[in-house]
Structures are given as structure tokens and as C-alpha cells.
Amino acid sequence: MTYLRLLYVFFRIGILGELAYRVNFLVQLFQSLLGLGTALAGLAVIFSHTQELGGWRQDELVTLVGVYLLVGGAINLVIQPSMERLIESVREGTLDFTLTKPEDAQLLVSAQAVQIWKLIDVVLGFGVLIVALIRLRAAVGAWQAAAFGVALLAGGAIVYSFWLILATCSFWFVRVENILVIFQSMYEAGRWPVSLYPPWLRFALTFIVPVAFATTVPAQALTGRLTGQTLSGAVALATVLLVGSRLFWRFGIRYYSGASA
């Protein structure tokens, strides 16, 4: 309960901080729409030459675009800015102040920065998802909806743990943010089903940079492609990574000695 209240407070601060720059909302809205238009136009070009791509029809890939926007928006909303600030505060020594607070430090650093306008991507992604499902006339049953929710949560947990592990590395290495930039450009690959890629790339996108679990697996759930095996695999990996990143974080904290100490 305290955790939810804390999250709410962080969001409120984020909103209040950004409300001073309202034009940013319009700029972000414009850029998000342009990004969506680019993705849809790209699909239109490809599907003017084919009926299906790796077994996916156009509207099914639009569903994937929706998931891509939704998850990408969530990452950029809170995970990425918070982790960037964590790395910065390790370098500048301001992490000391966070650690002295009487709350769980992992929670504090994970929600400390919110780029509130990225909510537009989340909303847009959700909208695209619904439109695509209506066009597919897909009867999304309770089971599928539940599987989608679980896959989305598992994917989010995997991406979060991945970022936390990388950001924790900043206790030992100074320039970790570069790896995070690389993740951002690899995330592009998640706009397409990973089954398209050659095996070596599919492996990298599943286990080295876990893009597959963030986008393809939830989209599979909605389009009736998800096997129970994949879903339980995603949940298992999410659990392992959540626990693992937690342990690694605590190990890192023990190593951290403050910038001037």
C-alpha cells in the first residue's frame, strides 16, 4: 500500500514538473503520431507486395505495433528516465540521499523520474491495439485477454530487471548509459515478430536484449498464437530476473561507498 502511495506521489511530482512546459505536450503528441504514421505506412508498403509476413496478416502486425508503442511508452515513461537518473546519481554521489531514506531504495530509484508525456505513447498504443482487434474481428476471449495481461506484465518485468541489472553495473563502471542507448536502438527490432529473424538474431533478441518478450509474446497472446509453453517460459524468466536483479542490486549497494568516501 505504501508502495502504491509512493508511486502516486512520484507521478504527481512528474506531472507538476512538466505542467510548466505545456508546449512539450504538443511536441510529444506530434512526434508520437508521426512515429505511429511511419510504422503504419511502412506496413502498407510491405503489404502492397504480399498478403502475409511470416504468417502474420497486416492487421495482426498492427496489433504488434500497438504493443510496441504501449511497452515502449511504458519504458520511456518511468523505467528509462529513472534508471538514467540512477546512473547519474551514482556518478555524482547523490545516491547517498536516496539510501538514507526510510523506504526500500530499489523502489525509490525505480520510480524517481517520470517523463509524463510518454503516456501519450501508452494511450496511442492501446488505441491502435483496440482498432486492430476490431478490424480483425478477433473474438478476444477472457482467456486470451488474461494471457495478454500476464504476457505484458512478464515482458515489462523482464525489461525492467534487464535495465536494473545494467544500471546497477554503474557501481563499478562509469559509462553504462551507453549500453542503455544501444538497448533503445535494438528495441526497434521489436516492431516485427521475432520469428522473422534468422536464428542467431532471434536468440540475441530473446535472451541478450529481451525485446521478444516485451512485444512479440504479448502480441502472440492477442492473435491466438501463444502456446502455454511460451507463456510459462516468459513468466518463469520474469520471476528469475526479478529475483536475480533484486539480489544483484543489493550486492551492488553493498559495494557502493559514496562518491567522496
Next chain:
Amino acid sequence: MRDLLDVYVQQFKTTLAAQAQYRAALVIWIIGHIVDPVIYLVVWDTVARSSGGSVGTFTTGDFGAYFVLLMLVNHATFTWIMWEYEYRIRHGDLSFALLRPLHPIHADIADNVSFKLITFVFMLPIAAGLAIVFRATLPFIPGTWVVFVPALLFAFIVRFLMEWTLAMAAFWTTRVSAINQIYYVAALFLSGQVAPLSLMPFPIQVVATLLPFRWIISFPVELLPGRLTPGEALTGFAAQAVWLAIGLALLKIVWRAGVRQYSAVGS
């Protein structure tokens, strides 16, 4: 002319040393420039294989060659000036450049070229690896290699002038990210990065021919495998010449107006 050459040589030395220090930035740009073409290559390779081995005039091997070449040409001609200019103006770094007796674009060109001298050491083997993995087939036509070199050189110059001019939008606004995104989306579709232009809908092909995007990226890529008739190649060079003239003129006009507009922070 001799003086200018000396300046370039000195700038090369300085920036080569500086860039060797920022290795992470090199890796980031390289990966960014590999991911996109590989994704579209995978997509078109899948389309070609599911429709009997080819789309339009492109076989799977042609797609491999096209996107690997596109990756190299795009990397050879790209600039990062549109992101840097805003920072320069906001932080007042431009003031120092203005004190020098030489137009600041020369330092940027030298910077850009030396950056690529380093990155191409990595880009070429990566391109070779991708060409093997995706079974790219490139017909060897000696004549097209001869014209490829000037086409690439002109593409680089025209793109540099254009992006340097566009970057000067930062003199008037600090919100350049939206402008940059419009530019990149236009380039994505009009310079053959999403798909070879001949596979694009006809209206887009017409627009691509009228605007500069095709001539700064896609033209050399189409030229090398012999996809263009001699007439089309000549048209391409003519278009590059026209855009070179337009680019130079615009650069001069906008630069003059921009510097007048510029006032360093704190003055």
C-alpha cells in the same frame, strides 16, 4: 587553397585523437546504423521467399546486396550535425567557432570524415559478414564502380550541405527534435530505406525524384548493381548537381541570417 588543406590536415589529427577517446559513441552510431537496414532486409527477404523468391525485380540475393549497400552508403553520408547544432547554440559554443577566420563548416566536414575513417574499419567487415549471411548477390560491372565513386562523393557533399543548413533552424527555435524527426521520416521513405524506391507506390517515386532525398542515399545504391540505365544515371548526376547548387546557395543565405539572429547566452 593550400591554407585550407593545412587546416583540414590539422583538424583531422585533432578529431582523430578526440574520437579515439569517445569509443562508446562510435559503437552506438555503428549499431544504430546496422539495426535498421538489417530489420528491413529481414522483412523483404521474408516477403521475397514467400512469394517465390522475388519481389518486382528484386530476388532475395538482390535485397541482400541492396540493404547492405544502403547501410554502407547511409553511414558514409550521414551527419549528426542536426542534433549538435542546438547544443552549440544553447551553450554558446558557436561563439568560439565564430572567432576563427574560417567558416565553421570546414571543421565539421573534417570531423565527419575522420569519424568515418574510424567507423569504416568496423563497418566494412560487418557488411561483408551480413552479405554472406544473407547470401547477397552483387553483379560485378566495372563501369558502375567507376561512376559509383563520384555519385557517393556528391551524395555526401549534398547531404552535408542540406543537413548543415537544416541544423541552423536551431538559430530560431530550441525545439529542433520535431524538425529532425520530420526530416528523418521523410528520408526513411523517400531515400529507399524502407524499401527500394522501385517497389514504392508510384506517387512516392515521383516525389522522391523531385526532392533531394533520393539523390543523397538511394542513387549510389541503385547505381552500383547496374539497376539504372545510362540515361537514368545521367539524370541522377544532374539532379545531384542541381541540389548541390541549391544547397550551397541556401547555406549561404541561412548562415548569414542565422548569425545575425544569434546572440550568445549571457550577452
